[in-house]
Amino acid sequence: MKKYQTLLEKIRDYFPAPTSDKMHDAYFVSTIMHALDQLDEMKGTAPVLGKHENIDYSKSSKEKIPENLSRVEDTVSRIVEYACGLEIWGHPNTQTNVIPPATIPSIVGKLISSTCNANIIWDEYSHRFALAEVEASGMLCDLIGYELDKSCGVFTFGGTGTNLYGVYAGIMKAIPDAKKKGIREDVRVFTSECGHYSLMNVVSWLGIGIDNLISIETSRDNDMRIDRLEEELEETISSGVKVGCVVATMGTTDAFGIDDLKEIIKVRDKMVGEFDLDYVPHVHADAVIGWVWSVFNDYDFSNNPLEFSKRTLRSINDSREKIKYLHLADSTGVDFHKTGYGPYISSAFLVKNRSDLEPLYRKQDDMPYLYQFGEYHPGMFTLECSRAADGPMAALANLRLLGREGYRVIIGHVVEMAEILRERFESFNFIHVLNDYNLGPVTLFRVYPEGIDDATMFYSKEVSDPGFSEILKKHNKYNRAIFEFTHKEAMLGRGVTLSLTECYRKTTYSEPEEIPILAIKSFIMSPFTDENAIQAVADKVLEAREHTQME
Ligand SMILES: Cc1ncc(COP(=O)(O)O)c(C=O)c1O
Numbered sequence: 001m002k003k004y005q006t007l008l009e010k011i012r013d014y015f016p017a018p019t020s021d022k023m024h025d026a027y028f029v030s031t032i033m034h035a036l037d038q039l040d041e042m043k044g045t046a047p048v049l050g051k052h053e054n055i056d057y058s059k060s061s062k063e064k065i066p067e068n069l070s071r072v073e074d075t076v077s078r079i080v081e082y083a084c085g086l087e088i089w090g091h092p093n094t095q096t097n098v099i100p101p102a103t104i105p106s107i108v109g110k111l112i113s114s115t116c117n118a119n120i121i122w123d124e125y126s127h128r129f130a131l132a133e134v135e136a137s138g139m140l141c142d143l144i145g146y147e148l149d150k151s152c153g154v155f156t157f158g159g160t161g162t163n164l165y166g167v168y169a170g171i172m173k174a175i176p177d178a179k180k181k182g183i184r185e186d187v188r189v190f191t192s193e194c195g196h197y198s199l200m201n202v203v204s205w206l207g208i209g210i211d212n213l214i215s216i217e218t219s220r221d222n223d224m225r226i227d228r229l230e231e232e233l234e235e236t237i238s239s240g241v242k243v244g245c246v247v248a249t250m251g252t253t254d255a256f257g258i259d260d261l262k263e264i265i266k267v268r269d270k271m272v273g274e275f276d277l278d279y280v281p282h283v284h285a286d287a288v289i290g291w292v293w294s295v296f297n298d299y300d301f302s303n304n305p306l307e308f309s310k311r312t313l314r315s316i317n318d319s320r321e322k323i324k325y326l327h328l329a330d331s332t333g334v335d336f337h338k339t340g341y342g343p344y345i346s347s348a349f350l351v352k353n354r355s356d357l358e359p360l361y362r363k364q365d366d367m368p369y370l371y372q373f374g375e376y377h378p379g380m381f382t383l384e385c386s387r388a389a390d391g392p393m394a395a396l397a398n399l400r401l402l403g404r405e406g407y408r409v410i411i412g413h414v415v416e417m418a419e420i421l422r423e424r425f426e427s428f429n430f431i432h433v434l435n436d437y438n439l440g441p442v443t444l445f446r447v448y449p450e451g452i453d454d455a456t457m458f459y460s461k462e463v464s465d466p467g468f469s470e471i472l473k474k475h476n477k478y479n480r481a482i483f484e485f486t487h488k489e490a491m492l493g494r495g496v497t498l499s500l501t502e503c504y505r506k507t508t509y510s511e512p513e514e515i516p517i518l519a520i521k522s523f524i525m526s527p528f529t530d531e532n533a534i535q536a537v538a539d540k541v542l543e544a545r546e547h548t549q550m551e
Pocket of ligand 1: 158253
């Protein structure tokens with residue numbers, strides 16, 4: 001045997017067996033088992049795998065590719081080490097952000113699509129994996145109330161991707177020859193000031209420009225002010241500028257604000273009539289966080305079969321009252337790697353009318369090497385050429401596993417826990433809950449030092465009175481210190497991981513300067529979070545307050 005052939009024999013064992021070989025399958029499984037054992041050894045009481053240490057990135061960037069082969073076992077063991085120091089998203093004491101733990105079937109969905117290495121550019125390279133995309137999209141369209149014989153969906157690269165598709169579909173309506181000629185005129189995209197920053201990427205990468213992304217003021221509930229939207233649309237259209245898209249945020253990143261989609265659609269339709277527009281401005285719902293509340297659209301709120309508490313029921317119902325209008329949006333973005341409890345990345349872009357995708361199609365002649373046969377050709381219009389099947393597989397696994405009931409239980413639980421936390425905070429006169437009208441699993445709060453015994457009143461002064469600007473800045477610093485204390489403690493296994501937003505909103509005044517208001521954030525996502533974890537947040541915040549001095 002030639003030297004290379006000896007090595008090739010070894011290398012063949014690195015791959016899953018191409019023909020039936022139970023022994024080799026067992027080896028594959030035991031490799032995964034070892035990886036899981038190694039992860040298990042990293043678990044302790046803290047919500048973090050192993051120890052969270054500082055990383056020397058500059059040293060790491062100088063790593064060299066090895067000269068020779070390594071053993072599978074050694075490689076896997078080294079690869080698993082990269083999990084060390086990461087937070088455990090499912091830990092009861094993790095309340096960091098909108099990051100879920102992934103269910104076992106959704107992980108297996110991803111594993112299987114990787115093992116078979118399907119590419120859902122077309123069904124020829126994915127066959128039944130393509131079906132997973134069609135089924136998962138269909139279930140989602142049905143869930144939010146799109147008509148199944150008119151709607152469809154494709155998976156893409158994250159919530160950002162869903163926003164990109166939404167805005168692009170809108171541009172195709174407003175400027176039909178933009179695909180060929182480029183965007184040669186000003187076109188504006190509207191969202192609320194609480195809309196996600198990914199829209200900035202979208203407008204700049206699409207060549208629309210950040211100056212043409214119009215941020216509409218929000219109410220104190222963090223939803224878009226409809227009167228302001230109407231004014232801005234009127235001003236834009238009457239000045240001859242086209243409306244590329246209106247993006248409604250259905251569950252904002254920081255505070256779970258939900259836009260009034262029904263009113264947004266009304267205003268859009270009014271504009272079409274008033275200005276006799278020859279196109280209908282596209283309305284995209286960025287529901288990557290809020291979509292899952294649709295499982296409550298047909299929940300029996302009067303009999304409350306899942307026995308949620310009154311407070312939780314009211315919260316969920318209030319959110320549902322807005323989410324139930326998702327079916328009015330021309331397109332909708334859904335993330336499973338947020339409130340769908342799937343692994344990164346699993347995002348679906350849904351359109352109410354398939355015909356909205358037609359302008360996105362390229363000609364078959366431009367792609368002579370693909371799509372000659374088969375029946376499912378999403379790659380003819382998707383941005384991505386190669387498309388992993390892991391997103392749809394993970395999504396489908398969870399939709400089948402949890403169904404409406406499972407999602408109702410998880411979402412009901414995290415909202416219930418957040419309600420208990422808010423109730424606890426409300427009993428302290430030195431803590432103010434900022435998003436007290438946004439009723440999801442996220443709680444934003446500010447802690448005030450000794451001497452301030454009406455936090456709510458003090459906060460309202462900080463927001464609106466320029467005379468309080470210096471103290472507002474000091475309290476921003478104070479809250480950062482409180483957060484840092486709790487974070488350090490959590491990493492040592494004492495307490496709960498929280499997060500921070502530098503700018504929950506800005507002061508209502510801008511003279512002499514507009515000041516961002518910092519807030520500490522508890523985002524409950526783990527089904528394992530319980531009342532002990534909630535007590536731990538309250539206890540740690542009190543302890544942090546005792547240890548923290550105002551500068
Ligand atoms: C409301 C909203 N839209 C879009 C995004 C972007 O999603 P992704 O990070 O998956 O690209 C986020 C991310 O947090 C978000 O909160």
